[in-house]
Amino acid sequence: MASPVKIKASVSEVVRHTGSVASYHFKPQGRVPKFHAGQFLHLALDEYQPNEQWPESRVFSIASAPSERHEELAVTISVKGRFTERIFQTLENGSECWLKLPYGEFLFPPDKHLILIAGGVGITPYLSLLKQMLEEKSEQAVMLYYGIRSAEHYLFGDLIKRCEAELPNFGKAVYCEDGSAPGEKGVLNIVAIHAAAPSGSLFYLSGPPAMIGTFRKRLQDLGVEAERVRVDDWE
Ligand SMILES: Cc1cc2nc3c(=O)[nH]c(=O)nc-3n(C[C@H](O)[C@H](O)[C@H](O)COP(=O)(O)OP(=O)(O)OC[C@H]3O[C@@H](n4cnc5c(N)ncnc54)[C@H](O)[C@@H]3O)c2cc1C
Missing domain, CATH: 3.40.50.80 (Nucleotide-binding domain of ferredoxin-NADP reductase (FNR) module)
Structure with a gap:
């Protein structure tokens, strides 16, 4: 399993599904490690300075295909509390944020029903x-x-x-x-x-x-x- 990597990213598209659920597509500004379908990432809104502490973040399932990782990462977020409300209110096309990935063991073996x-x-x-x-x-x-x-x-x-x-x-x-x-x-x-x-x-x-x-x-x-x-x- 790849070690988690911190990457700056910019929002390339926002799709608002309902009044409290939206998908965010990110254009990564660094090398994205391999991940598997079912894994998740950390999303931080505040600037991360290398060698400093990772800012407050929450985790979201990666909703884009592993093969697209160099062009795009996506998540779909449902507003539940303070942090997701902040994402919903502030992230728009062109916004920058920080991602840290991959994490998780929710994996799908290819040979099972x-x-x-x-x-x-x-x-x-x-x-x-x-x-x-x-x-x-x-x-x-x-x-x-x-x-x-x-x-x-x-x-x-x-x-x-x-x-x-x-x-x-x-x-x-x-x-x-x-x-x-x-x-x-x-x-x-x-x-x-x-x-x-x-x-x-x-x-x-x-x-x-x-x-x-x-x-x-x-x-x-x-x-x-x-x-x-x-x-x-x-x-
Ligand atoms: C594996 C996994 C995958 C997930 N995937 C998705 C997804 O795809 N889409 C989605 O909408 N949600 C997903 N979630 C839930 C998401 O990560 C948030 O926990 C959830 O949306 C809570 O909303 P909030 O962060 O706005 O709430 P908040 O009210 O901001 O916080 C909720 C809880 O986060 C903790 N917390 C508070 N402050 C901090 C802090 N400074 N640093 C870290 N934790 C803190 C506390 O336990 C608090 O009760 C996933 C969670 C997990 C564990």
């Missing part, structure tokens, strides 16, 4: 994988379960549509609480997801802590070994 479960903005750690799979025309079996509150929270529909059209073994199921988005009306059901999964599948959980806690416990009760359940824990 993957069950990706996303609650809301928990879709972010899967974006890099989906982009990489499209580039590689991957034949890996991947099923994405995506739970959202309403249609405005359905992010990256175009990317998911491309995966369905171009990847032979990709599937998706969307569950929308108020029925305003295409898909099933309701919430993700981990018992049904488990029942539909081929044996030996790896289960990935990313989303609100309450969802992760409940689903992890349910999978354990259903006899899924701990090593087949991977969690992107934002706590």
